[in-house]
Amino acid sequence: MSIPYTSEDFTTPRAGGDSWVEYPFIEYGDNSTKVYHMRCAVNKDDYTAIALDTTMASASNADVLFLPFAADTSAYFVGDFNHRVIDGALLEFDRQFATIPATNEVYPGTEFFTFPGLPTQTSDPVVSCSSTSYASGIQTVNAKTNHGLLPGDTFKISITIQGYQLINGSDHLISYNTNTVYDTAISGTSGTTLKNTIKIGQGNYSENTTAYSPIARINIQLYPNAVSSRDATELSANTKIINDYFLPGISADINDVNDIFIEQKFQPVRASNSSPRDDLDNNTIPTADQYRASINNNDYVTKDCAIQRYKGNIYVRKTKKIVAS
Numbered sequence: 059m060s061i062p063y064t065s066e067d068f069t070t071p072r073a074g075g076d077s078w079v080e081y082p083f084i085e086y087g088d089n090s091t092k093v094y095h096m097r098c099a100v101n102k103d104d105y106t107a108i109a110l111d112t113t114m115a116s117a118s119n120a121d122v123l124f125l126p127f128a129a130d131t132s133a134y135f136v137g138d139f140n141h142r143v144i145d146g147a148l149l150e151f152d153r154q155f156a157t158i159p160a161t162n163e164v165y166p167g168t169e170f171f172t173f174p175g176l177p178t179q180t181s182d183p184v185v186s187c188s189s190t191s192y193a194s195g196i197q198t199v200n201a202k203t204n205h206g207l208l209p210g211d212t213f214k215i216s217i218t219i220q221g222y223q224l225i226n227g228s229d230h231l232i233s234y235n236t237n238t239v240y241d242t243a244i245s246g247t248s249g250t251t252l253k254n255t256i257k258i259g260q261g262n263y264s265e266n267t268t269a270y271s272p273i274a275r276i277n278i279q280l281y282p283n284a285v286s287s288r289d290a291t292e293l294s295a296n297t298k299i300i301n302d303y304f305l306p307g308i309s310a311d312i313n314d315v316n317d318i319f320i321e322q323k324f325q326p327v328r329a330s331n332s333s334p335r336d337d338l339d340n341n342t343i344p345t346a347d348q349y350r351a352s353i354n355n356n357d358y359v360t361k362d363c364a365i366q367r368y369k370g371n372i373y374v375r376k377t378k379k380i381v382a383s
Contacts, residue, residue, distance in 0.1 A: 068148060070123050071098035071105075077126040083162055091159040093369070094133055095152050096126060102149035110135055110370045111307065114155040122153070133157050134305060136370025156369045158309065164299040171361055171380050172292045174326050175337030176346050179285040180214060182206070187278035189264040190217070192257045196244075199252040205282050207243045207252060214240050214284035215252075217259050220275040240286040252280065285350070290336040295381040297361065302375045303368060315365060321377050324359035352382040 073096040080093040094114060108121045114133040117125045133155035141151045185205045191198050199215060207213060216238040239258040246253035266276045306314045326335045326342050326349075338346040352359070358379035368374040 068099060068101045069104045071096075071100040071121060071151075071153065073098050073122045073124065073126045073153070075126070079127060083159060086162045086164075088160055088162060090157070092130070092133065092157050093136075094127055094130070094155040096120070096122060096154070097150070098122060098138075098153050099144070099148050099150050102143055102147060105149050105151075107138065108135055110137070111305065120153070120155070130155070130157070134308070134370065134372070136372065154369070156372060158305050158372055159301070159303040159368070159374075161300065161302050164301065166297060166299060168294045169297050169361070169380060170292050170294050171383075172290055172336075173295075173383050174335070174349065175290040176285070176288050176350065177337075177339055178214075178287040179283075179346070179350065180281045182282040182284070185280040185282060187215070187265065187280050189262070190215075190258060190278060191262040195255060196246075197254050197257050198246075199254070199278070199280060201250040201252065201280055204249055205252060205280055207247050207282050209243050209245050209247050209253075211243045211247075211283055212240065212285050213243060213252070213254075214238060214281040214286070215258055216279050216281075217263055218277045218279075220277065240284065293383045295383045297378060297380045298358065300377045300379065302377070303372060304375070305372045307371075315373055318365055318373060318375055320365065320375070321360045321363040323362060349382065357382050 076097045078095050078097075080095060081089055081091065082093055083091050106121070112119055112135040113131045114120050114125070114127075114135070115129050115131045117123065120135070134157075136154050136156045139152045139154060141149060143149055185201050185203055187199050187201045189200045205213075216236055218236045237259045239254075239256050241254040241256045244253045244255060263276050263278060265278050268275070303309075304312045304315075304318050306312050306317070312318060326338055326344065327333060328335055329341050329343050335342050338344065338349050340346065344352070359382050360377060361380045362376075362378040364376050366374050366376060
């Protein structure tokens, strides 16, 4: 059994050769953020803690006999860890100094989120059509004028079947049935031809607007770039987490943790009184048109935001965002 003793050589912590430098975010291409690990030994009775946020500007600042690395004034003391007593006399520990990490982004995958309801969108002029046909899973619509649609564009098409009915001695035009389809144009769409995959109605149709025709009147109307309405809907979308790091008293305009701005969860509101809304229109923030633009641009909205301790007095703000859908 070894005999415990106290050595004057260990009255100040010694950083050994097994000290090392960690690069915690090298996987994100960040080779500047560092955590310095000093594997130290000191007489346990001579051990004292140093103040958090002390810089690794010198051996004296770090309270070691010598620095195992070049001095780094941008590295701040974040704590001593993994203490272990050896032979009842020496205390070993991991003295750590860390730089303030640069902002990084993590892409964890997809999550569900309740996205706002949207109204029907029919902003473009209506185009009258002469006929529709359906064969082999493809519907072909023949417009009277250039509809301006390209493959990938959305639209609405409606077919209204009408007829004349004698009421109180006079003929009245009555709508018997209207079929409506929202769909996306596919290859083969251009000029006056529209191709899509969803069949409208039960057969093929040709326009007939002749007054008092012995057969039904048929009106075929195309609404280019129309989008169907929806209720607030839970959908799965891609997410990302933005990690921003702050050291109060050092980071600009951050004197304490309460100065770190927290983004609020995406929540549409009524423009007039800021009351929460589950659906969008022209009187909400954002408006329905603004949010549809966000969807088209694959913009992100905030799903969650929280502040956590990273190391020592260094904090990380984790802002989770999700693609607008």
